[in-house]
Amino acid sequence: QLDLDTKIIGKRIIHLNTIDSTNTMAKKIAAEDGEEGTIVIAEEQTEGRGRLGRKWVSPKGTGIWMSLILKPSIEPTEAAKITQIAAAAVALAIRKVTGCEAGIKWPNDIILERKKVCGILTEMSAELNCVNYVIVGIGINVNGDMEAFPEDIKKTATSVKASAGKTVSRKAIVLYILREFERLYLDFIQSKSLQKSVEICKKYSVTLGNPVKIINRDRQIVAEAVDLTEEGELVIRNQKGELEKIISGEVSVRGI
Ligand code: ATP
Ligand code: BTN
Structure with a gap:
């Protein structure tokens, strides 16, 4: 139609x-x-x-x-x-x-x-x-x-x-x-x-389950993308094994 x-x-x-x-x-x-x-x-x-x-x-x-x-x-x-x-x-x-x-x-x-x-x-x-x-x-x-x-x-x-x-x-x-x-x-x-x-x-995410590099003004972290929250934020597991929420406004996410 x-x-x-x-x-x-x-x-x-x-x-x-x-x-x-x-x-x-x-x-x-x-x-x-x-x-x-x-x-x-x-x-x-x-x-x-x-x-x-x-x-x-x-x-x-x-x-x-x-x-x-x-x-x-x-x-x-x-x-x-x-x-x-x-x-x-x-x-x-x-x-x-x-x-x-x-x-x-x-x-x-x-x-x-x-x-x-x-x-x-x-x-x-x-x-x-x-x-x-x-x-x-x-x-x-x-x-x-x-x-x-x-x-x-x-x-x-x-x-x-x-x-x-x-x-x-x-x-x-x-x-x-x-x-x-x-x-x-x-x-x-x-x-x-x-x-x-x-x-x-x-x-349809190509990000979840994969390693990502999170780049923002004051830091770069390599982590694993593990989930999206109900609010649409990205949850990552950092190299210490801790979970962190990333808000879209502040970052570029690169596949590595
Ligand atoms: P990243 O997460 O890699 O930083 P982004 O989604 O934040 O990317 P932007 O910062 O909004 O992307 O910048 C747009 C980028 O898209 C430009 O740097 C350029 O490399 C690329 N680009 C520009 N025009 C096109 C296009 N027509 N199709 C695909 N990519 C484009
Ligand atoms: C991105 O960087 O990934 C976002 C690109 C958004 C491009 C669209 S094209 C229509 C609208 N007008 C613009 O100048 N940008 C957006």
Whole structure:
């Protein structure tokens, strides 16, 4: 079924040809009373952004570069949970549309055949402990020519097409993402629990059970990823054998 059957997510879709970054655009719209569920999607980004100020390569017509505007009544510390909802929705969508075994690299990457096919960038505006809006940016290499990517990124990145072995409908993937995201997001808002998304993130995790290097500003630790909590945080066993919780905001996780 190729129809949008969601209630909130995608009620308004802003489809642009070229933009600097759909996340930047979505922030402006959200700040000017843009409604929850509005989506900004572009054929090309000239300044696509990753985490920590890094660049996201977004060539024309080949990928899904989109941002969702959300206005949840949650505390700012909870916004990172929405990344887990999006990761679950993207993994399910790629699996359903292509049959490929999409995995989730905690906290914000989707993986095909050990390479990154999608990144998620969740940004938020809050004041006085209240969230004004949350922007969920999703970038997926769908039919792009990975040979044309910069050398360093080529080594770690892939496209849906490369795994599926054929061109894949961007529209089909977008519709599945919106459907799955809405289901999981409404469940999160109504039940105040991330449980459903965490179950999916655990099931498709490529991180759990593996050694990881946790890198943040003041330290680097090598540990084993052992679990996700109900809040979507990573539980690791450090080299002393102790369990520690890692919050997504503060780290890069590398496989070793
Ligand atoms: P890590 O956990 O490895 O630090 P990350 O998920 O935190 O990665 P970011 O810090 O957000 O990633 O940075 C984005 C990175 O993704 C860039 O450094 C670049 O190497 C890579 N990248 C950029 N564009 C693409 C793309 N279209 N597809 C795959 N990877 C990309
Ligand atoms: C990551 O670094 O892994 C996150 C990348 C997020 C890229 C998407 S593409 C749509 C949206 N607009 C941006 O500028 N970034 C996000």
